[in-house]
Amino acid sequence: MEGINGRRNISGCGLTGFMSEEGRLINGEAIIRSIEVLHDRSNGLGGGFAGYGIYPHKKDFYAFHIMYDDAEAKDASEKIIEERFSISGEEPIPTRKVSTITKAPILWRYFLKPELDECDKDISEDDYVIETVMLINDTIPGAYVFSSGKNMGAFKAVGYPEEIGRFYRLDEYEGYTWIGHGRFPTNTPGWWGGAHPFTILDWAVVHNGEISSYDANRRYVEMYGYKCTMLTDTEVVAYLLDLMLRYHRLPVEIACKVLAPPFWSEIDRLKEERKEEGNVFEALRQIYGSAMLNGPFAIIVGHASGIIGLSDRMKLRPLVAGRKDDMLFIASEEAAIREISPNLDILWHPRAGEPVIGELKRTSIKKQAKVINLKERIVL
Amino acid sequence: MKSYILPEFKIKRDNERCIECQVCVRQCAFEVHKVSQDGSIYSENDKCVACERCVTFCPTKALTIEEYEHYIKDNANWTASVQRNIWKQAETGGVLLTGMGNPKPYPIYWDHLLLNASQVTNPSIDPLREPMELRTYLGSKPESLEVEISGGSVRLKTKVSPQLKLEVPIMFSAMSFGAISYNACEALARAATELGTYCNTGEGGLHEKLYKYADHTIVQVASGRFGVHKKYLEKAAALEIKIGQGAKPGIGGHLPGEKVGEEVSRTRMIPVGSDALSPAPHHDIYSIEDLSQLIYSLKEATEYTKPVSVKIAAVHNVAAISSGIARAGADIIAIDGFRGGTGAAPTVIRDNVGIPVELAIAAVDSRLREEGIRNRVSIVAAGGFRSSADVIKAIALGADAVYIATAALVAMGCHVCQKCYTGKCNWGIATQDPKLSKRLNPDIAAERLYNLVAAWAHEISEMLGGMGINAIESLKGNRLHLRAVGLTKEEMDVLGVKVAGAPLS
Structure with a gap:
């Protein structure tokens, strides 16, 4: 399969993300400020964000963000969408003019409810949505669905991340979880779709690294119907998580241990000390060997009920985490966290392969009273 | 019936080096090396199979085995080995027997596949300093595992069929x-x-x-x-x-x-x-x-x-x-x-x-x-x-x-x-x-x-x-780590690999 531009995407990058475990909504300006500090980790060839809780008025609809190269691609995609969904609303994604962000594709969003016909009754709405995303991305030239979850959205472009955040007017959204990414691609020339995050349903992944196991991972997820149209490492991570957490119903901690498993020597030791636990890890590596991510990586994953930070099992890419009250912060550099929360309760460097997991404690999302003045210093 | 089959090999004995110790005589089960009545050693080329046992064990390295040079009129089709096989069958009426694997010069695809290595964007790993895991388990694997976490302990609920552990x-x-x-x-x-x-x-x-x-x-x-x-x-x-x-x-x-x-x-x-x-x-x-x-x-x-x-x-x-x-x-x-x-x-x-x-x-x-x-x-x-x-x-x-x-x-x-x-x-x-x-x-x-x-x-x-x-x-x-040289498009399609130098995709 040819990738976009026939090229696979590899890059070095800056990452940051945070969440309020109490579900307080935080203005998107905070994630821009945080990633702005990591300016030098990107080279102006891509950046992006994902926010959760940003569409409270449409929270029961799948929010599709789609980029189109031309009206033809838009027409063809909308034909598919109209056939398969009832549309509760559609509009251009609001943007503001930023001098450095150029060559924008048509950016459109849709709030959709699946209309499963008789033949589709045996598949879930989520599967139906994945099928549609794969269909559009795989078959319609010049169309790319880059966000498809409920009450969340991804925003990405070519440029420096802070400029991209302002271009998408993130200061006009409020979310309980935000993740951000600045890219230093060594390969793909600027194509908007190649920026992070990569998403499927409400999974959004930002990633720093190059997965040496990419083709083993790709061929593994493709066995289960996912199509890696982007040929980036990051896309494959999103599908792996969807497969393990949604289909196989593995606990989050366990799925992280699949992506970055303990070494056999540790498992052998564990089997001597705590046999049952050792057996679990042995079986995980036996069965999910093709899902292991090998090579340097640090990822931050956002999803509807939380946030995950994880580095490879040798920690070849940086990852730090911090807490302040109900806030959990994860970033590639401490500076990105300190910028928006200087007085942390705790800051730590997770060990290689040790996941940082934040969970939404409440199902109801609280509105944060504070309105952020764009000129003032943000302190979360 | 007079056999037309010529020897395949020729044994050369360097008489300056040979000490007539008879190691070659004792080592060869095909009875190539013999002692003559006057005590000197001679070799019967037609029995030699080129197993190199005598050559390896000769204490003075006096022996070498060479291809027997017999002239075949220049012909790409009717080569010496083709003619030899026909004579063997004409003389015996039997199926030709052999041992070991196919020696013919069919393409060896391994030699048309090249491996990848990391440079800059992805650090290579030094196996002398870092763990390197070759352990492999053979056996049928379930599609997924059911794992239960409760009270701080994890438990496997899926039964995995027997696996062979290879280090x-x-x-x-x-x-x-x-x-x-x-x-x-x-x-x-x-x-x-x-x-x-x-x-x-x-x-x-x-x-x-x-x-x-x-x-x-x-x-x-x-x-x-x-x-x-x-x-x-x-x-x-x-x-x-x-x-x-x-x-x-x-x-x-x-x-x-x-x-x-x-x-x-x-x-x-x-x-x-x-x-x-x-x-x-x-x-x-x-x-x-x-x-x-x-x-x-x-x-x-x-x-x-x-x-x-x-x-x-x-x-x-x-x-x-x-x-x-x-x-x-x-x-x-x-x-x-x-x-x-x-x-x-x-x-x-x-x-x-x-x-x-x-x-x-x-x-x-x-x-x-x-x-x-x-x-x-x-x-x-x-x-x-x-x-x-x-x-x-x-x-x-x-x-x-x-x-x-x-x-x-x-x-x-x-x-x-x-x-x-x-x-x-x-x-x-x-x-x-x-x-x-x-x-x-x-x-x-x-x-x-x-x-x-x-x-x-x-x-x-x-x-x-x-x-x-x-x-x-x-x-x-992980076929992206393989690239092909000198193969046709069809061969690369079956192997699922790209030609060397093609963009990463």
Whole structure:
């Protein structure tokens, strides 16, 4: 399969993300400020964000963000969408003019409810949505669905991340979880779709690294119907998580241990000390060997009920985490966290392969009273 | 009848170096070297098989073997070997026999595939400083696991079927006691145990003295059912149903009665001196559903404690056949390519039947993935693996592990003279003659085998680290790490690889 531009995407990058475990909504300006500090980790060839809780008025609809190269691609995609969904609303994604962000594709969003016909009754709405995303991305030239979850959205472009955040007017959204990414691609020339995050349903992944196991991972997820149209490492991570957490119903901690498993020597030791636990890890590596991510990586994953930070099992890419009250912060550099929360309760460097997991404690999302003045210093 | 066959080799003796010690005379079971009445030594070229035993053991290095130069009028079609084979058949009326693997210059795809390495964007890993994991588990894997976390402890709720644990993804392929000597069998079993891998009995049964290596032994059930009994199935880590062999797809086996002495007779459960003939098909397997019955009979007999492998020769329809085998309940499929060796096979079959294992691995791996059943079976590739590079490329194409046999024999001393079927192996390997087989010291042979596989494992670690990978499972089926040179588009499509220099995609 040819990738976009026939090229696979590899890059070095800056990452940051945070969440309020109490579900307080935080203005998107905070994630821009945080990633702005990591300016030098990107080279102006891509950046992006994902926010959760940003569409409270449409929270029961799948929010599709789609980029189109031309009206033809838009027409063809909308034909598919109209056939398969009832549309509760559609509009251009609001943007503001930023001098450095150029060559924008048509950016459109849709709030959709699946209309499963008789033949589709045996598949879930989520599967139906994945099928549609794969269909559009795989078959319609010049169309790319880059966000498809409920009450969340991804925003990405070519440029420096802070400029991209302002271009998408993130200061006009409020979310309980935000993740951000600045890219230093060594390969793909600027194509908007190649920026992070990569998403499927409400999974959004930002990633720093190059997965040496990419083709083993790709061929593994493709066995289960996912199509890696982007040929980036990051896309494959999103599908792996969807497969393990949604289909196989593995606990989050366990799925992280699949992506970055303990070494056999540790498992052998564990089997001597705590046999049952050792057996679990042995079986995980036996069965999910093709899902292991090998090579340097640090990822931050956002999803509807939380946030995950994880580095490879040798920690070849940086990852730090911090807490302040109900806030959990994860970033590639401490500076990105300190910028928006200087007085942390705790800051730590997770060990290689040790996941940082934040969970939404409440199902109801609280509105944060504070309105952020764009000129003032943000302190979360 | 006057024979027209000319010698293949010529022995040159440097008389200035020769001390007439007669080592060559004693070493050659083919009786090439002789002492004349006046005490001087002479050689009969026409008996020489070029096994290099005398050359290696000559204390003064006075001997060399050369090709016999006889003039054949320039002809690309009617070469010396073609004419020789025709004379042999004209003089005997028989099928031409040979040993070892296909020697013809068919393309060797390994030599058209190049490996990747990390530069800048992805650090390579130094195996001398960082852990490098080659451990591999063979067996059927469930699609997913159910794991329960409660009260701070984790518990596995899925039962995983039995797995073979390999510390290196290299096993010793099937070679029977009968085809090879007891000492060779013992050396293989001991090396497999030391290495944390497995040897395979072939279809010759398991000598009682080797029962102690049961945990590192795969026992074969072949069409002749030689040496198969309850204890045999118990003294094994895994069972293998042999359907076919790369060197002779579609035909059975033949161990000549001369090789069936007391020990072989007892182990195979056949009379001394009788030919051991394995039928071409299993007489209880005439289709895939019959194979399934045998797989489950063996599983029942061993109470589902051991994985069951099915070994087939790589033939044209190998992908579809493998899918059927996976669905029939096999835990492992061993695919033996057309370069795989043998103790004895008709030359015409060895040299013309079957397909290269490289293409077979790729086709089978792709097919099982398309059908979504790749997790149900492990793929073991066999047939002509010459080096660690071949092994690592096989894994990148999609194999879980490989079997080696010719390389193991060469490690023990074999010089690939292809005369295994004569029973006169001067290296003490492919023989049952006690005078010859005692030449193979199992201590030394086991050490040589261990060294070979340990060296390959070391090289595999270096290459993996270079690719930025520290566990072998991340290379399995990872074809982006392979690039092709000098192959056609169709060949690259079957192998699932891109040409070197094409953009990453």
